[in-house]
Amino acid sequence: NKYEQGLEKSRTGFGARLNALLANFRHVDEEFFDNLEEALIESDVGFEMAVSLSDQLREEVKLQNAKSQQEVTNVIIEKLVDIYEQQGKNEDNAIHFAKQGPTVILFVGVNGVGKTTTIGKMAALYQRQGKKVLLAAADTFRAGATEQLQVWGDRDHVKVVTGPDQGDPAAVVYDAVNQAKNEDYDVLFVDTAGRLQNKVNLMNELAKMKRIISREIEGAPQEVLLVLDATTGQNALTQAKLFKESTDVTGIVLTKLDGTARGGIVLAIRNELHLPVKMVGLGEQVDDLQEFDAGEFVYGLFK
Numbered sequence: 001n002k003y004e005q006g007l008e009k010s011r012t013g014f015g016a017r018l019n020a021l022l023a024n025f026r027h028v029d030e031e032f033f034d035n036l037e038e039a040l041i042e043s044d045v046g047f048e049m050a051v052s053l054s055d056q057l058r059e060e061v062k063l064q065n066a067k068s069q070q071e072v073t074n075v076i077i078e079k080l081v082d083i084y085e086q087q088g089k090n091e092d093n094a095i096h097f098a099k100q101g102p103t104v105i106l107f108v109g110v111n112g113v114g115k116t117t118t119i120g121k122m123a124a125l126y127q128r129q130g131k132k133v134l135l136a137a138a139d140t141f142r143a144g145a146t147e148q149l150q151v152w153g154d155r156d157h158v159k160v161v162t163g164p165d166q167g168d169p170a171a172v173v174y175d176a177v178n179q180a181k182n183e184d185y186d187v188l189f190v191d192t193a194g195r196l197q198n199k200v201n202l203m204n205e206l207a208k209m210k211r212i213i214s215r216e217i218e219g220a221p222q223e224v225l226l227v228l229d230a231t232t233g234q235n236a237l238t239q240a241k242l243f244k245e246s247t248d249v250t251g252i253v254l255t256k257l258d259g260t261a262r263g264g265i266v267l268a269i270r271n272e273l274h275l276p277v278k279m280v281g282l283g284e285q286v287d288d289l290q291e292f293d294a295g296e297f298v299y300g301l302f303k
């Protein structure tokens, strides 16, 4: 199972810390909860979250009168899933589609996080489901960005709308949105620039693209997905806050979860950003993308 393979590092990191703690478990005492707190901090759950989580676990263990290693393990697993799902009570993890006409999904995020790769993977996924997919290369700024998307387009046999290097990305978007409308595409994915050196320009550019999209297609974009690199830990959260302040982000794609032992970032995103993780990247290949499922994720850590 790809998901389990992809989570190998998280399991040997985040999961292993908890598993080691539980393997050495003698009885429920203060030292156990201290060590638990430490394991959570090391897993990028975030400091406050780690403290609050171990407090909640202390309560819950008491409440359920859990004594054995297995009982305590079950309390921890249930609580982690519960916390993720509770905080997402009013959100749902699914990607939203237009009832009629093309769905537009805008991908935002810093350079190198895996935007282009995610678009390539998602294009293949939706195409397999029988949808007609169009890509727009609206990162005209970074040298090679258009070509890189084109490589995925060729691989997936999906058309890519491009513009001249250093040209206006909004013009590419305008072009792509109109092709999507006129040629009956089901989904349009828009790849955007991620140069954080010039935040104000970047945010203005994203806002302009969004305006054009919603002007040309009512109700679009249906999703603005912020792509974050799980291996950057707390840095990813800082980036997310910045994008969230200036764009209406609808969900997170968390990439490179296969490359980190700190899977706790998933809980930190939920806790601090209150945004649903909609998809996770578990490798560089076209199939290495999954819809995120909190239960599957947490249980996977303890396998």
Ligand code: GDP
Pocket (backbone or CB within 6 Å): 109, 110, 111, 112, 113, 114, 115, 116, 117, 118, 148, 194, 255, 256, 257, 258, 259, 280, 281, 282, 283, 284, 288
């Ligand atoms: P962009 O600048 O945001 O478009 O990032 P790219 O899509 O070019 O990705 C940057 C690098 O990360 C590439 O080498 C990708 O192969 C790699 N990458 C993307 N997603 C994943 C993932 O889920 N797991 C791993 N291990 N690598 C990934």
